[in-house]
Amino acid sequence: MSTPRWPVSALLGALTLAAPLQPVNACGPFLPSRILIEKDSAFLALPYSTFAYEARRVPAPYPPSFQAVAPPMSDSDTLGTAQARQTEAIDLDELAQALATTQPDPAQRQKILAEYTAVRQALTAHAQQMVAWKEQLWSQLPEDQPPPQPAPAPALAVPEGLPGEFADYLRGAMAYRQNQPEAARQAWQALLQRPAEQRRNRSTWAAYMIGRSHLTGNPAEARRWFQQTRELTKAGFADRLGLAAASLSWEAQIDLQQEHYAPALEAFRAQLETGDPSAPISLLLAARRTVNKANPDARAECAKNPTARRLVTGYLLSASSLKETPDINAVWLESFKAVDAPAEDADRLAWAAYEAGNFDLARGWLGKAPAQAPIAQWLRAKLLLRDGKAAEALPLIAEVAVHFPRDPKFVISRDLLGDTEIFDARRAQAEIGALQLGRGEYVAALDALLHSAFDPPGAVGNPDLEGIDPDHWPDAAYVAEQVLTLSELKAFVDQRWPNSLPPPAEGKLPGVDAKMRYLLARRLARQGMLDAAAPYYPADQQDSFRRYVDALRRGNDAKTSGPQRAELLWAAAQQTREQGMDLLGTESDPDWASGGGSFDLGTTTADRPKDGVNRAAPEELARAASNRPTPDRRFHYRFRAADLAWQAAQLMPDQSDQTALALTSGGNWIKNHDPKGADRFYKALVQRCGKTRLGKQAAAKHWLPDLSPPPVR
Numbered sequence: 001m002s003t004p005r006w007p008v009s010a011l012l013g014a015l016t017l018a019a020p021l022q023p024v025n026a027c028g029p030f031l032p033s034r035i036l037i038e039k040d041s042a043f044l045a046l047p048y049s050t051f052a053y054e055a056r057r058v059p060a061p062y063p064p065s066f067q068a069v070a071p072p073m074s075d076s077d078t079l080g081t082a083q084a085r086q087t088e089a090i091d092l093d094e095l096a097q098a099l100a101t102t103q104p105d106p107a108q109r110q111k112i113l114a115e116y117t118a119v120r121q122a123l124t125a126h127a128q129q130m131v132a133w134k135e136q137l138w139s140q141l142p143e144d145q146p147p148p149q150p151a152p153a154p155a156l157a158v159p160e161g162l163p164g165e166f167a168d169y170l171r172g173a174m175a176y177r178q179n180q181p182e183a184a185r186q187a188w189q190a191l192l193q194r195p196a197e198q199r200r201n202r203s204t205w206a207a208y209m210i211g212r213s214h215l216t217g218n219p220a221e222a223r224r225w226f227q228q229t230r231e232l233t234k235a236g237f238a239d240r241l242g243l244a245a246a247s248l249s250w251e252a253q254i255d256l257q258q259e260h261y262a263p264a265l266e267a268f269r270a271q272l273e274t275g276d277p278s279a280p281i282s283l284l285l286a287a288r289r290t291v292n293k294a295n296p297d298a299r300a301e302c303a304k305n306p307t308a309r310r311l312v313t314g315y316l317l318s319a320s321s322l323k324e325t326p327d328i329n330a331v332w333l334e335s336f337k338a339v340d341a342p343a344e345d346a347d348r349l350a351w352a353a354y355e356a357g358n359f360d361l362a363r364g365w366l367g368k369a370p371a372q373a374p375i376a377q378w379l380r381a382k383l384l385l386r387d388g389k390a391a392e393a394l395p396l397i398a399e400v401a402v403h404f405p406r407d408p409k410f411v412i413s414r415d416l417l418g419d420t421e422i423f424d425a426r427r428a429q430a431e432i433g434a435l436q437l438g439r440g441e442y443v444a445a446l447d448a449l450l451h452s453a454f455d456p457p458g459a460v461g462n463p464d465l466e467g468i469d470p471d472h473w474p475d476a477a478y479v480a481e482q483v484l485t486l487s488e489l490k491a492f493v494d495q496r497w498p499n500s501l502p503p504p505a506e507g508k509l510p511g512v513d514a515k516m517r518y519l520l521a522r523r524l525a526r527q528g529m530l531d532a533a534a535p536y537y538p539a540d541q542q543d544s545f546r547r548y549v550d551a552l553r554r555g556n557d558a559k560t561s562g563p564q565r566a567e568l569l570w571a572a573a574q575q576t577r578e579q580g581m582d583l584l585g586t587e588s589d590p591d592w593a594s595g596g597g598s599f600d601l602g603t604t605t606a607d608r609p610k611d612g613v614n615r616a617a618p619e620e621l622a623r624a625a626s627n628r629p630t631p632d633r634r635f636h637y638r639f640r641a642a643d644l645a646w647q648a649a650q651l652m653p654d655q656s657d658q659t660a661l662a663l664t665s666g667g668n669w670i671k672n673h674d675p676k677g678a679d680r681f682y683k684a685l686v687q688r689c690g691k692t693r694l695g696k697q698a699a700a701k702h703w704l705p706d707l708s709p710p711p712v713r
Contacts, residue, residue, distance in 0.1 A: 030593075031518050033471040035430040036437070036478060036604060038272045040612035043434070044382055046354055047427075051284055054314025054348075060273040061266040061307045068231050068276035069242030079278065080131030085675050088124045090240050092117060098163045108161060115159035119170065126153040126177050153177035165191050169202040172209065177184035180597040181213045204232045208243040211250065219254045226251045245274035249282055261290040261298050262305040269307050287315035291328055296335070317355070327358035334702055343368050347376040359386065374404045378428070385613050390435050397435075401428035401451075426452040430472045433479075434614050442483050442620075443492055446581075447472040449476035454512035468609075473515070474594050480519055482624040488526060493536070494522045503539050514538060519587050522544075526584055526629050541582060548575050548583055555648070556633045566651035571663055573644035577669055578636025600634060633673065642666040642677070649684065662690035667704040678704060 035043070071086035073079070095116060129150040136147045156174050158167050172187030184459045186204035191199055199206075200376030211225030226247035233244035252267035268286050272279040290302060290312055301310035318328050329352045341349060352363035360522045362379060369376040384393035404425035417516045433448030453473040480489055497513040504510050510518070521536035537545050554560055555568035576584070585593035590604050605624045610615035629636045652659035667681030682704050689695035697705035 016211075026578050031431075032082050032474060034474050034601070034604075035434050035449075035472055035603075036475045036614070037428075037607040038614055039609050039610070040614060042386060042611075043431070045349060045615040046379070046382065049314065049410075051287070051315055051318035054278055054318055055269065055272060055280070055283055055287075055311060056409070058269060058307060058310040058314065060270050062270055064230075064245065064248070064270050065211075066230070066239065066244040067242065068245035068271075068274040068279075069240060070275065078131060078135060080134070081128050083178075084127045084131065087241060088120055088677065091120060094238070094240070095162075095166055098166065098201060102163050103161065112159055112161040116162065116166075116170070119156050119159065122156060123153060123173055123177055126150065133179070141357060150460065152179050155348045163198075164194060165199040165202040168194075171206055171695070172206065176209065176213065185210050185213055189618060199237075201238045203237040204239045204243050205241070207232055207339075208247055211247065213237070215250065215254070219258070223251050223254055242274070242276070245271060248274070249276065249278060252282070252286065256286055256289060259294070259298060261286075261294050262302050262308040265290065265302070265308040265311050266305070269311060277428045283311070284315070284514075287311050291315060293331070299332065299335040299340065300515075303332075303339045303341075309339075309341065310345060310348070313345065313352055316352050317348060327356070330358060332359070333361060343370060346370075347373045347379070350379050351375060354382065359383060372399070372403065374400050377403075385435075390439065390613065394432060394435055397428050397432050401427045401432065403424050404428060409499050426471065428452075430475065433472075433475065435481060437483070437620065438613075438615055438617060440617060440619060442479065442623075443488060446476060446479045446484065446492065449479060450475075450512050472587050474604075477519060477594055478589070478624075480516065481523055481586055481588055482604070482627045483620055485623070486523060489520055489523065493517060500535060501538070510538070522586070522593075523582055526586075543619075544575070544579055544639070545583060548572060548579070551575065552644075555644075558635045566648045569644050569648035570658075573641050573648055573662070573666065576637055576644055577641035577665075578634075580641060584629075584637045584640070586629055590629065597635065636671070638669045638673070639677070642670045642681070645669070646681070654688045655691045656689065657692050657694075660685060660692040660694040663689065664694045664698070664704055664707060668707050668709075671704055 023229075069086075071079070073082040073083035092113070092183070096109075096113060096271035099112060103109045103112065122137055133147060133150055140146070145653070148563060153174065155178070158170050159173075163169065168187050168191035172184040174189070175181075175183035188210050191202055191206045196203075207225050207229040211222045211229065214222035214225065229247040230244045233239040248267045249273040252271065253265045255264035257268065264286050265283070265362055268279060268283040272283055290298075290308070294302065302312055312332060316332060320506055333349065333353055333356065336349065346365045346369035350362045350369060353359075353362035353365055363383060366379055366383075377396050381393040381396040381400070384390075386398070402425075410424075428450050429452035433445045436442075436448060449472055453470045453476055480492075484492065493516050497517055501514050501517065504514065517536045521533045521541075524530075524533035524536065525545075531550075533595060534542075534545060534549070551568045551572035555565050555572055560568070581591060581593050581597050585591040585597065587593050589601065591597055592599060593603070603619055605616065608621070610616060631639050633639060643666075645662045649659050649662040649666070652662065663685040665682045667678040667685070671678035682698060685695055685698045685704070690699060694705055
């Protein structure tokens, strides 16, 4: 019929503003967080919460005894069109049930229902036109020409034979759709004057719509009728549309327009408790308006009101606020000078003070917070770090890592959109690792960073993120590859994961055990410790590594004939180029095998802060400098492959197509990264193989001819 339940215009205007409430997928590649390159401005910063979580943790001020009824929605629906369809379906169903009782003649029942359906569909069509028009209004730019408002609904007639309450309600609905609010109210009030037993189905509808009709002209009267809607629902009158829940939102809108922010926030929080699908957005907008529009007296009233106080504070801690008014945290905290907030609010208020840069005020609120509250512990640790007391901060962060909220809905992030760089117990472990690294506790730092990347150790990753490494794994890999000595790393791995591992189950990612053994394998191989490296390679790399070792050893064995050595070294060169990332690549820089080599994430030692809390000590940098691969270049294994191709070519005859191919390939592998190094391949190709096809192409081009490129790795 004509029963709009939620303030659709407010919802439409909120859609873009409410986007931070939902997780989104980034358009670019997923790159894991790296704590070791954070400057103190990031390392000491606190995250944003989500308003959805903060709102839910605020108790409803008056838990409602009724529930919202969300309309079924398809992908192409708006809330308004889905409501209109649901209202029509319920209206027709209830009329059919009423006629079954009041009209014994089946044919007459069918006739009445058919005539009613035709009228009902005409009114639904007009309601959907109004929804579309409001959507246009809210989506257009300020300078756009407003779209014309739809014409009133056409003249319609009330079918004969309807039960009285349905006839009264339909009469009012037709008048309402024809812009005749007074006539509509008279029809609905006539319905409500019927004996109670004659208006069980449409009393809540009539009271609700009388309230809607008074919204613009008489808010006080509208409020009275919305309250009457809820009273009728409590008294047992039918409310299959959830109008009692919807009336809370409209009454809250009245309070908001009249700048009564605290009762508005209470009503929206109660509406949220009903499960109303519009409540999260409505509550978000109400909190935003309170923050940006309330005067000092109104803010003080909100600070005194437990529900409003916690909702506004939660909003200021959330990414949804987008920090539109930079000083608003400080302004809000000023409201508490005359308010003694309870202890359960203290950690959030300390959080808000910290974000406002008022560290003394943050300390004051922390003095009132429960000692073991994880957020309070984290704040205390951050304040200690700001004071240069890392040793005192570490045990507090360790407590946070153990006791951090385990509620999966508690998601806090450093990203304003709330979709990346999540802060949780893993982040706490990462902070421990970074601080221990700065203190020279290298093995302990690696252990903590691994706990931050894999929780618990040995767990497999999310199959939906196949091929993606977890946050802080590149940090752990840097410590394992460059900061620990090779003997320290081997002892660490052997103590925790001494045995070879079966391949991960289908659809699962390798756990920390497999990744650490594989990292050690490649580091040993880069150092030429091939026999020691072999057992640590994963099962699917064992055959490839054995072929590589066999070709390398036999190719360098002087007892092997020259032609055989050339063939073996050439095979080793090709395998090194094509599988070098898998067999020799560094997990962190310079090769970045952790990302498949697709992204150059820089040099960790260069990017590590050299001052502040999260700084690299000279000993760490010295260790890292001594553990770089040879050569110390991106895709270093390509240069190793080129050297092997050169060795092979030295054992091959001049003017040979095979020699020309080895020289051309070796030069091509490095020419984009090291043209000077590739020049020796070009000159040898022209001088030794000038009569071959590739040699002639080189002479004509005055440079190495192109070949079909190998896989980009």
